[in-house]
Amino acid sequence: MTTEPPQTILRISKLRKFFAIRNAWNRRIGWLKAVDDISLEVYRGEILGIVGESGCGKSTLGKTLMGIHKSSGGEVVFEDQPLVNLTRQESRRLSRQLQYSYQDPGASLDPRWKIRRSLHEPLVIHSGLDYQERDERVKSILDAVGLPQGHLELYPHEISGGQQRRVGLARILTLHPSLIILDEPTSGLDVSVQATILSLFLDLKKQFDLTYMFISHDLSVIRMLCDRVAVMYLGKIVELGETETIFNHPRHPYTQSLLAAIPVIGGERITDNFWLEGEPPNPSALPSGCRFRTRCPNALAICAESDPPLRSDWPHQQVACTLAE
Amino acid sequence: METLRFLLKKLIEDRVALLGALLILLLIFTAIAAPFLATFPEDIAEFHPPNRLIAPDGTFWFGTDRMGSDIYSRILFGARITITIAIIAIGVSVIIGVPIGLIAGYYHTWFSDLLMRTSDIFLAVPQIVLAIAIAQTLGPSIENIILALSATYWPFWTRLVYAETRSIQKETFIEANIALGASPIRVMFMHVLPNISSSIIVRTTIGMGGTILTAATLGFLGLGAPPPSPEWGRMIAESREFLPEAWWYATAPGLAIFLVVMGFNLFGDGLRDILDPRIRRSVRHDD
Numbered sequence A: 001m002t003t004e005p006p007q008t009i010l011r012i013s014k015l016r017k018f019f020a021i022r023n024a025w026n027r028r029i030g031w032l033k034a035v036d037d038i039s040l041e042v043y044r045g046e047i048l049g050i051v052g053e054s055g056c057g058k059s060t061l062g063k064t065l066m067g068i069h070k071s072s073g074g075e076v077v078f079e080d081q082p083l084v085n086l087t088r089q090e091s092r093r094l095s096r097q098l099q100y101s102y103q104d105p106g107a108s109l110d111p112r113w114k115i116r117r118s119l120h121e122p123l124v125i126h127s128g129l130d131y132q133e134r135d136e137r138v139k140s141i142l143d144a145v146g147l148p149q150g151h152l153e154l155y156p157h158e159i160s161g162g163q164q165r166r167v168g169l170a171r172i173l174t175l176h177p178s179l180i181i182l183d184e185p186t187s188g189l190d191v192s193v194q195a196t197i198l199s200l201f202l203d204l205k206k207q208f209d210l211t212y213m214f215i216s217h218d219l220s221v222i223r224m225l226c227d228r229v230a231v232m233y234l235g236k237i238v239e240l241g242e243t244e245t246i247f248n249h250p251r252h253p254y255t256q257s258l259l260a261a262i263p264v265i266g267g268e269r270i271t272d273n274f275w276l277e278g279e280p281p282n283p284s285a286l287p288s289g290c291r292f293r294t295r296c297p298n299a300l301a302i303c304a305e306s307d308p309p310l311r312s313d314w315p316h317q318q319v320a321c322t323l324a325e
Numbered sequence B: 001m002e003t004l005r006f007l008l009k010k011l012i013e014d015r016v017a018l019l020g021a022l023l024i025l026l027l028i029f030t031a032i033a034a035p036f037l038a039t040f041p042e043d044i045a046e047f048h049p050p051n052r053l054i055a056p057d058g059t060f061w062f063g064t065d066r067m068g069s070d071i072y073s074r075i076l077f078g079a080r081i082t083i084t085i086a087i088i089a090i091g092v093s094v095i096i097g098v099p100i101g102l103i104a105g106y107y108h109t110w111f112s113d114l115l116m117r118t119s120d121i122f123l124a125v126p127q128i129v130l131a132i133a134i135a136q137t138l139g140p141s142i143e144n145i146i147l148a149l150s151a152t153y154w155p156f157w158t159r160l161v162y163a164e165t166r167s168i169q170k171e172t173f174i175e176a177n178i179a180l181g182a183s184p185i186r187v188m189f190m191h192v193l194p195n196i197s198s199s200i201i202v203r204t205t206i207g208m209g210g211t212i213l214t215a216a217t218l219g220f221l222g223l224g225a226p227p228p229s230p231e232w233g234r235m236i237a238e239s240r241e242f243l244p245e246a247w248w249y250a251t252a253p254g255l256a257i258f259l260v261v262m263g264f265n266l267f268g269d270g271l272r273d274i275l276d277p278r279i280r281r282s283v284r285h286d287d
Helices: A058-066 A088-097 A115-126 A131-144 A149-153 A161-173 A191-208 A219-225 A243-248 A253-260 B002-013 B015-037 B071-106 B110-124 B127-138 B142-168 B172-179 B184-220 B232-242 B247-275
Strands: A008-022 A028-043 A047-051 A073-078 A098-101 A179-183 A211-216 A228-233 A236-242 A311-314 A317-319
Touching: A008 A058, A008 A211, A028 A047, A028 A058, A028 A211, A028 A236, A047 A058, A047 A219, A058 A098, A058 A179, A058 A211, A088 A098, A088 A115, A098 A161, A098 B172, A115 A131, A115 A149, A115 A161, A131 A149, A131 A161, A131 A191, A161 A191, A191 A211, A191 A219, A211 A219, A219 A243, A228 A243, A228 A253, A236 A243, A236 A253, B002 B015, B002 B247, B015 B071, B015 B247, B071 B110, B071 B142, B071 B184, B071 B232, B071 B247, B110 B142, B127 B142, B127 B184, B142 B184, B172 B184, B184 B232, B184 B247, B232 B247
Parallel strands: A047 A211, A047 A228, A098 A179, A179 A211
Antiparallel strands: A008 A028, A008 A073, A228 A236, A236 A317, A311 A317
16 A cells, blocks of 8 residues: 555445335335444545445445445445436446446346347447447456456356356456445355455456455455455444454454454464354344444443444544443 | 257157147148138139038038138138237237336336236226227227227236336346446346246237137127128127038138137247246146
């Protein structure tokens, strides 16, 4: 990383995504707060990890940023442009710059389309290039992700899962985006394939000047790859900071328990405090005050009174816990 | 091209569907080549009272009717009417029904509900009754039969396409293409429609059989083309007063309708097995 001050590429402030919970008569009986007042900055050229349990709102955060889900409130500024309530033209122009890579990129390919046509599609939609120009771009991207040209003539089901991921990435890269949201990009892959895919991410980042938002529940991958990490719990960021700081000195009890849950062969645990117990509470009926208090071993009466905001009392680290020190 | 070869191969393996396909081909061939195959092509319009009600023999293969016209020749020309009615009525139904279903399924607004409730209203009215009302009001003619059939058949495609669109919308690749910036029209017609096309093709094939049957019913009720048009349903209606003595009079058009409808149904079932393996025809077990 350079020494000059980091440049913000994406600024999220108080972003919300609530899903209405309806009863059998379609009456709204409550809200599921999948993303609850999240504020976050992503710096150009970094890899920001978003980590948390299943159902904590990681993917919803990514999809809301992409406009796949309509946000319920808050602001997003991307490349100095507000990203909420855009007209279709504006959002089309911005969606070239901001891309989302699905958990299973193979499933993001139309099963009836050959790889070539799927890779041409983003360029057909967004650029006025003719067939020859598009094909050149497609072929150079295909080289970059390490797939043979012959794959252009195949259908998605004819290639392996790892290759489908590469095609999914290639499809996104054809538009030369500046920020890519990677949603669980390594889930469901062999460890060996994971490793090659991860190093491919790093190569592509260098080659195309990319910034990644890396959504994952795999802490070891996060630690290896990310510059900064945001830990999410039930729609909120509970801890945010530089990867090394957080992994070495987790201050939020939730982060501490997550880290304790990493099995390490032959080594001692990163933190040996305690194990996380029980299931997260129902996100449609959050506890009062701090939403982690029902599972927190340190919880005191004060925790039930108010929801703690992120505190920046430490260098390179922000923690949303009243008791953290 | 590959898909076509695959289809052909599967079709040859499936004897029943092949039989259906052959019956359909026979119908099409008959309709096209009617003037060359017919032994008395001018008998469509001409009467020969001395020849009335002759039993099938070497000259009149399927016998003659009450006007003395050759039934065999009339059946051949009747195939033209049948196929015209079926193709145009189904074509119109598909053209109206599919886009409505696609739009109603793709968007989740009050407008989708409006479209679907409208199609429900059409479905709630018994087909034959609505067709009779239309044909009765506008007068008996082939055009009105086609209009009546189109007006009553389109909701079937709407319902099918609506359901299929709703279910395929949950697939990641549809969402991914929307996220990529593809316009709704592009997603609907380039991703959704091709992926649900097999169900539409199957429904259309089976629908052809149903349409032909309904068209024959309307013809039988006297609402089709006016005489002396060789409409199969009308021919059966005419034959009633001469049964059971002139047994051949009703037999030929009856068999023609039966074979054609069976052809479309068998072929449609076979296509479903090939294109849409989710819903399989029950498989016969050898003992």
